[in-house]
Amino acid sequence: MWEIVEINRLQVDGISLQSILSGKIPAIVIRNFYDEKSCQTIINRIKNHSQNNFQNGKLRHIGPFLMSHTTDKKKYFEDAKQSQRIFERIFCGIKNPIIQICDGINNMLPDYAISLASEFQNDYSPAIIRIHENGKSIPIHKDNVRFEGKEYALSGIDHQISCVLHLQESESGGDLVMYDKQWKKEDEKFRNIDFGYSSNVIESSESCKMSNFSAGDLVIMNPNYYHKVTKITGDTTRITLGMFLGFYQKDSKIVTWA
Ligand SMILES: O=C(O)CCC(=O)C(=O)O
Numbered sequence: 447m448w449e450i451v452e453i454n455r456l457q458v459d460g461i462s463l464q465s466i467l468s469g470k471i472p473a474i475v476i477r478n479f480y481d482e483k484s485c486q487t488i489i490n491r492i493k494n495h496s497q498n499n500f501q502n503g504k505l506r507h508i509g510p511f512l513m514s515h516t517t518d519k520k521k522y523f524e525d526a527k528q529s530q531r532i533f534e535r536i537f538c539g540i541k542n543p544i545i546q547i548c549d550g551i552n553n554m555l556p557d558y559a560i561s562l563a564s565e566f567q568n569d570y571s572p573a574i575i576r577i578h579e580n581g582k583s584i585p586i587h588k589d590n591v592r593f594e595g596k597e598y599a600l601s602g603i604d605h606q607i608s609c610v611l612h613l614q615e616s617e618s619g620g621d622l623v624m625y626d627k628q629w630k631k632e633d634e635k636f637r638n639i640d641f642g643y644s645s646n647v648i649e650s651s652e653s654c655k656m657s658n659f660s661a662g663d664l665v666i667m668n669p670n671y672y673h674k675v676t677k678i679t680g681d682t683t684r685i686t687l688g689m690f691l692g693f694y695q696k697d698s699k700i701v702t703w704a
Contacts, residue, residue: 448471448472448626448652448654449471449472449654450471450472450473450474450475450624450654450656451465451471451473451474451475452474452475452477453474453475453476453477454476454477454478459554460554460555462474462554463551463554463555463607463666466607466666466667466668467605467607467668467693469626469628469668469671472624472626472654472667472668472671473622473624473656473665473666473667473668474665474666474667475656475659475663475664475665475666476550476663476664476666477660477662477663478660478662478663479546479547479550479611479662479663479664480541480543480546480611480662480664481541481662482660482661482662484540484541484543485612485613485614485661485662486661487540488536488537488540488543488613488687489613489614489685491535491536492505492508492536492575492577492685495508495532495535495536505577506576506577507574507575507576507577508529508532508533508536508574508575508577509525509526509529509532509533509571509572509573509574509575509704510522510525510526510529510571510574510704511571511574511704512570512571512591512595512598512600512703512704513589513591513594513595516594516595516596516597517597519597519598522570522571523565523568523569523570525571526568526569526570526571526572527568527569529571529572529573530569530571530572533572533573536575543573543611543687544572544573544687544689544702547609547611547664547689548560548702550664551609551691551700555700557698558693558698558699558700559698559699559700560691560699560700560701560702561699561700561701561702562701562702562703563600563692563701563702563703565598565599565600570600570701570702570703570704571703571704572689572702572703572704573687573688573689573704574687574688574689574704575613575685575686575687575688576684576685576686576687576688577683577684577685578616578620578675578678578683578684578685578686579678579683580616580678580679580680580681580683581677581678581679582677582678582684583619583674583675583676583677583678584642584674584675585638585641585642585643585674586625586642586643586644586645586647586648586672586673586674587641587642587643587672587673587674588628588629588643588669588670588671588672588673589606589608589669589670589690590606590629590669590670591603591606591690591692591703592606593629593631600692600701600703602694603692603693603694603701604692604693604694604695604696605692605693605695606668606669606670606690606691606692606693607666607667607668607669607690607691607693608665608666608667608668608669608688608689608690608691609664609665609666609688609689609690609691610622610664610665610667610686610687610688611662611663611664611665611686611687611688612659612660612661612662612663612664612665612685612686613661613685613686613687614661614682614683614684614685615659615660615661615682615684616678616679616680616682616683616684617679617680617681617682618678618679618680619676619677619678619679619680619684620659620675620676620678620684621655621656621657621675621676622655622656622657622659622665622673622674622675623653623654623655623656623673623674623675623676624653624654624655624656624667624671624672624673625648625651625652625653625671625672625673626651626652626653626671627647627648627651627671627672628670628671628672629670629671629672633647642674643672647672648672651672655676669690688704689702689703689704690702690703690704
């Protein structure tokens with residue numbers, strides 16, 4: 447059975463990460479990875495960061511996403527710089543979740559050095575906070591900077607892993623579905639015009655669904671496997687912090703970005 451593995455913080459090891467990279471398991475969920483009270487502090491600060499836009503549903507994310515800037519590097523790096531200052535304010539005086547995720551990964555792979563990705567002295571964006579409101583879903587897609595990010599030096603990584611920290615849950619929906627199928631170039635014929643892929647791409651592939659997330663849970667997955675997030679319902683927005691890890695095997699180096 448291809449199933450998401452739930453572990454606690456003490457059980458994490460390099461083997462589990464290897465299993466994600468090889469596709470043996472779709473994802474790991476680390477329960478209570480980040481403390482709930484700090485999640486609440488972050489949510490309150492996000493609301494204050496842009497009160498009007500939060501209330502009228504216009505604030506969709508904080509921090510740029512490289513995949514939305516594949517042909518506009520200049521803007522991506524400008525926005526990335528600005529996002530670092532915003533994150534500093536949001537995480538001021540509490541444990542920075544980005545650092546906590548990096549420390550957690552470093553504990554799993556102590557032989558690797560981990561740092562924020564940079565290119566010609568430009569730092570990449572360290573993370574993206576996503577605010578998903580009622581009715582929002584994320585269609586079937588994959589994330590693969592080696593293919594999508596050809597303009598960026600980062601596209602030279604060997605492997606990519608995705609980390610999603612849950613900060614607030616919606617009343618219902620917002621489930622993560624993962625398919626036992628890796629993206630390959632021939633699949634581009636199934637690509638939608640705007641974003642994601644037609645469901646034909648995962649036809650007859652085994653899938654698994656994770657639906658009971660709580661604030662503070664961390665999901666680690668191989669984003670080259672097709673995945674989607676089901677429709678969110680209810681008045682409470684689903685808020686997550688996402689970041690990627692890129693592995694340079696030969697140099698035992700991990701870089702992070704969003
Ligand atoms: O929010 C999630 O659970 C997954 C987000 C996602 O699809 C991604 O990071 O590629």
